[in-house]
Amino acid sequence: MSCPDPGFPQVPFLGLDTLWFQVAGTVCNLRCTHCFISCAPDNHSHGMLDLPTVLRALDEAVELGVQEYYFTGGEPFMNRELFAILEATLRAGPATVLTNGLLLDPRRCARLKRLDEGSEYSLDLRISLDGWGPEDHDRIRGPRAFDRAVAGMRNLWNAGLNPVVTVTELAEGVAGAEGRERFLDRLRSFGLTRPRLKILSLFRLGAEQRRGRGYLPSERLTSGDVIDPERLQCSSGRMVTSRGVYVCPILIDFEGARLGSTLRDSLRPFSLAYPACHTCHVQGVTCRT
Amino acid sequence: MTSDRIAVFGGVYSNYLALDAVCRDARRRGAHTLYCLGDLGSFGPHPERVFPLLDSHRVVTIQGNYEVSLAARRDDCQCGYTDPRDNRFARLAYEYTAEKTPEAAKDWMGSLPAALRKDFGHRSLLMAHGSPRKVNEFLWRSTSPAPFLRRLLDEARTEVLLVTHTGLPWHRRLPDGRHVVNVGVIGRPANNGRTEVVYALLTEGEELDVEWSWVAYDHRRLAREMEEERIPKEFVETILTGWWTTCLEILPAKERAEGRF
Ligand code: SF4
Ligand code: SF4
Numbered sequence: 001m002s003c004p005d006p007g008f009p010q011v012p013f014l015g016l017d018t019l020w021f022q023v024a025g026t027v028c029n030l031r032c033t034h035c036f037i038s039c040a041p042d043n044h045s046h047g048m049l050d051l052p053t054v055l056r057a058l059d060e061a062v063e064l065g066v067q068e069y070y071f072t073g074g075e076p077f078m079n080r081e082l083f084a085i086l087e088a089t090l091r092a093g094p095a096t097v098l099t100n101g102l103l104l105d106p107r108r109c110a111r112l113k114r115l116d117e118g119s120e121y122s123l124d125l126r127i128s129l130d131g132w133g134p135e136d137h138d139r140i141r142g143p144r145a146f147d148r149a150v151a152g153m154r155n156l157w158n159a160g161l162n163p164v165v166t167v168t169e170l171a172e173g174v175a176g177a178e179g180r181e182r183f184l185d186r187l188r189s190f191g192l193t194r195p196r197l198k199i200l201s202l203f204r205l206g207a208e209q210r211r212g213r214g215y216l217p218s219e220r221l222t223s224g225d226v227i228d229p230e231r232l233q234c235s236s237g238r239m240v241t242s243r244g245v246y247v248c249p250i251l252i253d254f255e256g257a258r259l260g261s262t263l264r265d266s267l268r269p270f271s272l273a274y275p276a277c278h279t280c281h282v283q284g285v286t287c288r289t
Numbered sequence: 290m291t292s293d294r295i296a297v298f299g300g301v302y303s304n305y306l307a308l309d310a311v312c313r314d315a316r317r318r319g320a321h322t323l324y325c326l327g328d329l330g331s332f333g334p335h336p337e338r339v340f341p342l343l344d345s346h347r348v349v350t351i352q353g354n355y356e357v358s359l360a361a362r363r364d365d366c367q368c369g370y371t372d373p374r375d376n377r378f379a380r381l382a383y384e385y386t387a388e389k390t391p392e393a394a395k396d397w398m399g400s401l402p403a404a405l406r407k408d409f410g411h412r413s414l415l416m417a418h419g420s421p422r423k424v425n426e427f428l429w430r431s432t433s434p435a436p437f438l439r440r441l442l443d444e445a446r447t448e449v450l451l452v453t454h455t456g457l458p459w460h461r462r463l464p465d466g467r468h469v470v471n472v473g474v475i476g477r478p479a480n481n482g483r484t485e486v487v488y489a490l491l492t493e494g495e496e497l498d499v500e501w502s503w504v505a506y507d508h509r510r511l512a513r514e515m516e517e518e519r520i521p522k523e524f525v526e527t528i529l530t531g532w533w534t535t536c537l538e539i540l541p542a543k544e545r546a547e548g549r550f
Contacts, residue, residue, distance in 0.1 A: 065440025093434035122541040
């Protein structure tokens, strides 16, 4: 149990709008140097979620009135049950899958399109890029990762699905209005004629701590900080992993962020004692699309 | 026994020509009360022309995020977009509206209710701008699943919920017989390639009847006046073609796929 700590502000729990699934655990086909939960082919600290576990959480989620579902890892498409999981989820509400795009071959994309057509709710795919081209992206993600991600995007687009491309601030100049327009042009050059783009902040955790820098002692919230719960995803979201329910997708490496084994156990306030909470507070970060 | 019928519309966006046409259409179709769920200003020209029409057609109005912002003399519209381009266009529309809206009208906006409850036949009905819990919440059809709407209705203690804000109309009847209706907006078309605008007619009865009325108005005249006022051409294009050119990044996958851009 995490007890309120007088040294940190508390975020209230407002209601479960967003439910995350660490569907591939910390297992990934890449080993990115900025991954804030250090995912890799051999990192099994959180395991794959199986269909029965997801179905149990979905039952609870439907009762609790969840609005939307997100799937991440690791690489979600490494989970062999992902399609069955998505099919069940899309009966309950909209689903978004966060992927590095490597496994999005035409066959998988066609299956995704069929799932999309079978549901009245949205199925969104999010593919991350770390720069304008292979030079930046592959330095972080490994050889050929950029070209393979772009191939995945094209396959989705050709199957009739328009992915949201997410790019971290690491991509030089992308955060400004002009940089953004140029990035959209770049995506158009890949054949995505109606590109969708979201720019993400970085968390100085996991591998990113070693690549960039860790948090400074001053980058902590104190009880004097006035927080806006609506800007923090922990006020209205939770994360299901193979090891239980965590407060948010960012803190799954911290035992103190585990709130219980069922969703109901986890619906309570949380002390913002972690340096990453500082980033959320300052930047109003949300992992939602 | 005559049945009880009301007309409910959202987002006027300074489209005073559509407002007049919609109000006439609603009266012709037998609506005894007309409701507007807020956002009187935005893309369109001459925001001051909306107020006399609301008055003469006796429209009951609640606050949208525009009214909250204008009444408080805020410098942003609180539309809730996350994309920089969308925000740039939202800011242009808001600055124009804020400059042209009479001070007395801004004060009046501050006096409007944030939500409205009424009994409609044997049903309780709640009208809000975004959602009962947040003035700028986006309730899209494809991301508002039934279990979530059930929770919103429970929390708001109502059987029928009417909202706008997103600009796209939809109606969901829950398995328990309750209803959520996003009435759409009359300020701009519904991103479907049609230049008409849409609003909802609700008729009481054993079953609640929700009917959409699509209304044509002199959209070419509106476009001309927008150009004369130097309103961004992207907004004018939407009025003339029926396809959205801005505020696109906030759309979920399904709604985005239905538009042209
Ligand atoms: S950042 Fe994404 S793709 Fe890279 S290792 Fe982590 S989970 Fe895998
Ligand atoms: S890291 Fe962010 S989302 Fe997670 S608990 Fe801290 S403030 Fe909340």
